[in-house]
Amino acid sequence: MLRRPRRNRKSQVIRNMVEETRLSVNDFIFPMFLIDGINQKIEVASMPGIFRYSLDLMLEEMAACIDLGIMGFDIFPAYPESKKDKYATESHNPDTFYLKAIHKIKSTFPEIVLMTDVAMDPYSSDGHDGLVENGKILNDETLEILAKMALAQARAGADILGPSDMMDGRVGFIRSMLDDHGFTNVSIMSYTAKYASAFYGPFRDALDSAPKMGDKKTYQMDPANYNEALIEADLDTEEGADFLMVKPALAYLDVIRLLKDNSNLPIAAYNVSGEYSMIKAAAQKGWIDGERAMLESLLSIKRAGANVILSYFAKEYASFVK
Numbered sequence: 251m252l253r254r255p256r257r258n259r260k261s262q263v264i265r266n267m268v269e270e271t272r273l274s275v276n277d278f279i280f281p282m283f284l285i286d287g288i289n290q291k292i293e294v295a296s297m298p299g300i301f302r303y304s305l306d307l308m309l310e311e312m313a314a315c316i317d318l319g320i321m322g323f324d325i326f327p328a329y330p331e332s333k334k335d336k337y338a339t340e341s342h343n344p345d346t347f348y349l350k351a352i353h354k355i356k357s358t359f360p361e362i363v364l365m366t367d368v369a370m371d372p373y374s375s376d377g378h379d380g381l382v383e384n385g386k387i388l389n390d391e392t393l394e395i396l397a398k399m400a401l402a403q404a405r406a407g408a409d410i411l412g413p414s415d416m417m418d419g420r421v422g423f424i425r426s427m428l429d430d431h432g433f434t435n436v437s438i439m440s441y442t443a444k445y446a447s448a449f450y451g452p453f454r455d456a457l458d459s460a461p462k463m464g465d466k467k468t469y470q471m472d473p474a475n476y477n478e479a480l481i482e483a484d485l486d487t488e489e490g491a492d493f494l495m496v497k498p499a500l501a502y503l504d505v506i507r508l509l510k511d512n513s514n515l516p517i518a519a520y521n522v523s524g525e526y527s528m529i530k531a532a533a534q535k536g537w538i539d540g541e542r543a544m545l546e547s548l549l550s551i552k553r554a555g556a557n558v559i560l561s562y563f564a565k566e567y568a569s570f571v572k
């Protein structure tokens with residue numbers, strides 16, 4: 251045998267030398283859940299180790315993450331039913347706790363990259379990402395609401411907006427709204443290939459944001475589809491997106507690679523709630539080594555081509571490397 255691949259695996263030092271993919275804390279954005287009030291920290295039942303925080307405790311938690319080197323955060327608000335309506339009106343109320351919190355977080359930690367979520371679901375009495383009429387999700391009417399929400403988030407100080415709604419044309423619509431109001435420096439990380447996935451279940455528990463009727467299949471992508479992700483990627487690129495995201499990550503590693511090979515934009519991947527919970531649940535039962543499973547799955551996302559990883563494991567990963 252002339253070729254013996256095992257020679258390059260014979261010691262840890264050699265393995266380190268030939269290692270092709272390396273994770274870093276710089277790769278991560280940590281998604282966090284915000285609730286109104288003070289001194290609140292409530293664990294999400296289906297996501298062990300992940301909490302809904304009131305702003306005061308969220309600031310403390312962010313300071314701890316920053317100490318560990320995490321510099322990117324994505325904040326999702328959880329609203330009580332009483333604040334929700336058909337039009338997601340609360341989403342662009344300048345006095346709403348989410349927007350005030352964004353402002354406070356950015357003034358407390360100006361050096362971080364703060365991402366906000368653009369979609370109607372946390373504020374919608376229908377629990378959908380778009381405006382519902384007669385059981386249908388209206389696309390173009392939703393764009394107007396999303397653009398108002400996006401502008402309000404930019405005014406509050408967000409660095410990156412994440413349209414997670416999957417309406418057609420929303421990246422361009424939001425981009426022109428931002429530019430018309432002088433927010434040319436606010437970035438858009440588009441949820442480009444966001445699939446209608448079972449893996450969002452724990453997130454919907456965290457935000458009480460499950461759809462009241464129907465499902466999200468008329469706007470989120472069919473898990474069977476691959477080429478269609480390129481259509482979405484081309485549109486988002488033309489419409490001015492700064493990052494293209496694939497979501498979920500682990501069941502869609504092929505799609506991450508597809509976008510990486512077909513775009514010069516940075517590719518983000520969202521390692522979603524269900525992907526986190528599966529590892530946690532199996533580890534709690536002692537069925538797998540949770541730490542190794544975390545590292546292996548994060549590594550696979552990067553190896554597939556992601557430049558940015560949104561993951562509930564971000565802090566745990568950062569603590570592990572420290």
Ligand code: PBG
Pocket residue numbers: 367368369370371379414415449450451452453454466521522523524
């Ligand atoms: C909705 C939104 C969802 C997630 C992020 N934004 C859920 C959904 O589409 O129903 C899921 C994130 C996760 O599961 O971690 N705009």
